[in-house]
Every structure is written in structure tokens, then in C-alpha cells.
Amino acid sequence: MRAAVLRAFGGPEAVEFGELPDPVPGPGQALVRVRAAALNHLDLHVRRGNPAYKIALPHVLCGDMAGELVGGELGGLEAGDRVLVAPGVSCWECAACMNGRDNLCRTYSILGAEGGWGGAAELCAVPAKNLIPIPAALSFEAAAAVPLTFLTAWHMLGALAGTREGETVLVMGASSGVGAAAIQLAGLRGARVIAVSSSEEKLAAARALGAAETLLLGASGLKPLRKLAPGGVDVVFEHVGGALFPELVRALAPGGRLVTCGATAGHEAALDLRFVFFKELAVLGAKMGPQRELRELIPHFASGRLKAVVDKTFPLAEARAAHERLESRRQFGKVVIVP
Numbered sequence: 001m002r003a004a005v006l007r008a009f010g011g012p013e014a015v016e017f018g019e020l021p022d023p024v025p026g027p028g029q030a031l032v033r034v035r036a037a038a039l040n041h042l043d044l045h046v047r048r049g050n051p052a053y054k055i056a057l058p059h060v061l062c063g064d065m066a067g068e069l070v071g072g073e074l075g076g077l078e079a080g081d082r083v084l085v086a087p088g089v090s091c092w093e094c095a096a097c098m099n100g101r102d103n104l105c106r107t108y109s110i111l112g113a114e115g116g117w118g119g120a121a122e123l124c125a126v127p128a129k130n131l132i133p134i135p136a137a138l139s140f141e142a143a144a145a146v147p148l149t150f151l152t153a154w155h156m157l158g159a160l161a162g163t164r165e166g167e168t169v170l171v172m173g174a175s176s177g178v179g180a181a182a183i184q185l186a187g188l189r190g191a192r193v194i195a196v197s198s199s200e201e202k203l204a205a206a207r208a209l210g211a212a213e214t215l216l217l218g219a220s221g222l223k224p225l226r227k228l229a230p231g232g233v234d235v236v237f238e239h240v241g242g243a244l245f246p247e248l249v250r251a252l253a254p255g256g257r258l259v260t261c262g263a264t265a266g267h268e269a270a271l272d273l274r275f276v277f278f279k280e281l282a283v284l285g286a287k288m289g290p291q292r293e294l295r296e297l298i299p300h301f302a303s304g305r306l307k308a309v310v311d312k313t314f315p316l317a318e319a320r321a322a323h324e325r326l327e328s329r330r331q332f333g334k335v336v337i338v339p
């Protein structure tokens with residue numbers, strides 16, 4: 001099969017267009033003809049050789065993918081069915097899996113990372129349990145743009161932060177895949193969104209997705225927020241970390257929840273505990289989310305209440321340019337590779 005092959009760790013140039021043997025589905029696995037795969041920051045970490053991920057080379061990136069079923073175990077579906085693939089691989093036997101928290105499985109891994117070869121190739125072998133049928137109204141490109149970001153954002157705003165109708169949600173990094181998902185999902189829960197980004201162009205796109213207010217992040221940090229939400233915000237949705245973190249905690253109203261799924265600007269942050277106890281704040285972490293929460297979301301894409309946000313698509317032969325696009329942070333929404 002043709003694939004975007006990682007033969008050595010490094011920059012975008014480490015992604016080579018080439019040939020690999022076709023994957024052979026093992027027990028419990030289905031073979032998918034990939035029609036679209038989406039990049040996540042996770043792929044950049046794996047590509048650079050982040051020691052947190054033990055990856056054998058050659059490797060294929062991209063845990064987010066959609067395509068047609070070809071063979072292997074089909075999990076009750078049929079060859080030719082259109083599917084997206086849930087990116088998290090769980091054992092379905094440990095205590096966490098039995099309690100519906102398969103994202104906390106003791107052997108949890110992600111396709112395209114430690115979970116095996118991903119979807120930046122013509123074919124991919126995936127666990128049959130991870131197949132989710134997609135409605136005809138959802139294109140392969142849009143379907144591939146959904147799983148990791150929408151699942152994570154939904155888990156964060158729903159199960160973790162318990163966002164309620166009428167609450168105010170501050171969405172940091174609104175132009176990222178997970179941020180664009182959060183704007184829509186907060187709206188689905190009836191909340192008012194204040195979107196934060198460092199570019200006016202990206203804030204306009206955030207308003208188009210339903211953000212009621214926007215805040216341009218400049219030299220004064222989050223100071224303009226005092227006018228937009230004088231009593232504080234109920235939920236801070238963030239994946240940036242670093243120097244802004246103390247300001248984000250201070251931005252919370254009494255009873256507020258800060259929920260985070262990343263630390264792109266730094267993984268160490270100061271936390272003033274006086275705010276945490278006086279205002280009964282909660283700081284919550286998310287590691288993707290349980291697979292069933294992803295299945296819950298798919299009907300909303302068929303009905304049009306949710307929209308996958310695709311920034312740009314690249315043919316498989318230009319996977320390297322796709323990496324450069326995500327790395328540049330110029331994108332709004334998902335960067336998609338089409339085999």
C-alpha cells in the first residue's frame with residue numbers, strides 16, 4: 001500500500017511518501033480502506049520522537065480516520081460500509097473498561113501512536129470494536145475530522161465539567177481542532193461561549209461557529225474578560241497551560257470548573273490554592289474520553305447540529321505539507337490527508 005511513512009523521527013521532512021506491506025488484520029481486527037485521515041498535535045509529538053511514546057519504525061501516523069470496510073472481523077457491519085474509527089484502543093476487560101471509562105484502561109493506547117499504524121495510508125487494520133458507522137450526509141473528510149477532538153471536547157464539557165444551559169464557557173485556543181469542537185459543543189449544551197484566540201481572522205471563524213463573544217489575546221492577556229464576564233466564567237476550556245494558567249483560574253466564578261486536555265504552552269503552571277478553596281473551584285483533566293461518548297455525538301452530525309471543521313485537505317503524497325500546515329498553527333480546524 002502507499003503510505004506516509006515515518007522511517008526516522010524528526011521534523012515534517014521525516015514523513016516520506018512510499019510503500020509499505022499491506023496490513024493483515026489480526027484477531028478482532030477489521031481492515032479499512034482509508035478515505036481520509038486527520039492530523040492531531042499528538043501526531044507531531046510522535047513524529048518528533050517524544051520519549052513518552054514507544055514507537056517501532058517504520059510507522060504510520062494519524063489515529064483519526066474514516067473509510068470503507070474491506071475485510072477481517074467486521075463487528076456486525078458489512079464490507080463496503082462507511083465508517084469512522086474511534087482512535088482509542090482499550091482491553092474491554094479491566095476495571096476501568098468495565099466501568100465505562102475505557103479511556104482510563106490500563107493498556108489504553110491510540111491508533112497512529114502506540115496503538116499501531118494509523119490512517120495516513122491506503123489501508124489500516126483497526127479493532128472491530130472501534131468501528132462506528134457514519135451517515136451518508138457526512139463526507140469521509142468531515143468524518144475523519146471528528147473523533148479525537150470532538151470526543152475530547154465533549155467529554156470535557158459534559159461528563160467532566162457538567163456544563164449547564166445558560167452557563168458561560170471560556171474556550172481558549174479557539175482555532176484549534178479541539179477548540180472549534182468546544183465552541184459548537186458548548187452551544188449544544190445551551191451555554192454562552194467566549195472564544196479566545198490571537199488572531200482576528202480566527203475569532204471571526206469562531207463567531208461563525210456560534211461563539212457569542214470573542215477576545216483577542218494580546219499584551220494585556222485576559223484583562224478584557226472582566227468586561228465580558230464581570231462575575232467570572234463558569235467553565236474554562238483549555239489545552240494551552242503555561243503562563244496564562246493562573247489568570248485562567250482567577251477568571252472562574254464561584255463554583256467554576258477548569259478543564260484541560262493539553263499543555264502546548266508549557267506543562268508546569270502555578271495554582272493559587274486560595275482561589276481554589278474560597279471559590280470551590282475544580283481543576284479537571286481529560287484524556288480523550290470513553291468511546292460511547294463519541295458514538296453519542298454522531299447523530300448530531302447527521303442532523304446538522306454539529307459541523308466538522310476541515311481547514312485544508314492534502315493528498316497522501318503531500319502528507320509532509322500537511323504536517324507543516326499544522327505545525328505553523330495557521331490552520332482553523334482540522335488538517336486532513338486524503339489517500
Ligand SMILES: [Zn+2]
Nearest residue numbers: 091094097105
Ligand atoms: Zn481496559
